[in-house]
Amino acid sequence: MASVIIPVLLCLLLGPGVGQLYNKEYKKGALFIVLSAVVLGWAMVWYWKAIHQYLPADLSAVDPQALPQLLKNASDQVSAQGGRVLVFFKAALTALWLYGAIDAYLVADQKRTCGGQ
Numbered sequence: 001m002a003s004v005i006i007p008v009l010l011c012l013l014l015g016p017g018v019g020q021l022y023n024k025e026y027k028k029g030a031l032f033i034v035l036s037a038v039v040l041g042w043a044m045v046w047y048w049k050a051i052h053q054y055l056p057a058d059l060s061a062v063d064p065q066a067l068p069q070l071l072k073n074a075s076d077q078v079s080a081q082g083g084r085v086l087v088f089f090k091a092a093l094t095a096l097w098l099y100g101a102i103d104a105y106l107v108a109d110q111k112r113t114c115g116g117q
Contacts, residue, residue: 003112007104016096019104023111032100036093043089050078050085 011019017032054074056062062070079086 004105004108007108008101011101011104012097016100019100020107023104023107025107028103032096036096039089039092039096043086043093046082046085046089047078050082051075054078 007019020029
């Protein structure tokens with residue numbers, strides 16, 4: 001049973017693809033890791049571009065005491081304006097994470113029941 005739990009825990013705790021690497025499915029593991037990195041990178045670029053329009057051009061001129069509130073207001077604006085896009089990124093990452101964990105479990109269970117083939 002532990003041989004089935006380990007890849008699932010690796011996938012859940014470290015991210016999609018790690019459980020596949022543990023199961024010696026290197027191409028699938030690399031694919032999950034690359035897809036996750038692409039979605040996460042895409043989300044970060046989108047968020048930076050979205051929040052940048054609500055921030056002053058020169059942040060060094062902003063009072064350091066006011067900066068946290070300024071960032072919070074900008075973040076709230078992005079959430080209000082681009083909520084659907086944020087939901088898409090969260091859903092895509094969650095789907096990769098869950099599918100990776102389920103796949104890691106199914107493959108590990110199949111290997112366990114077939115004698116490690």
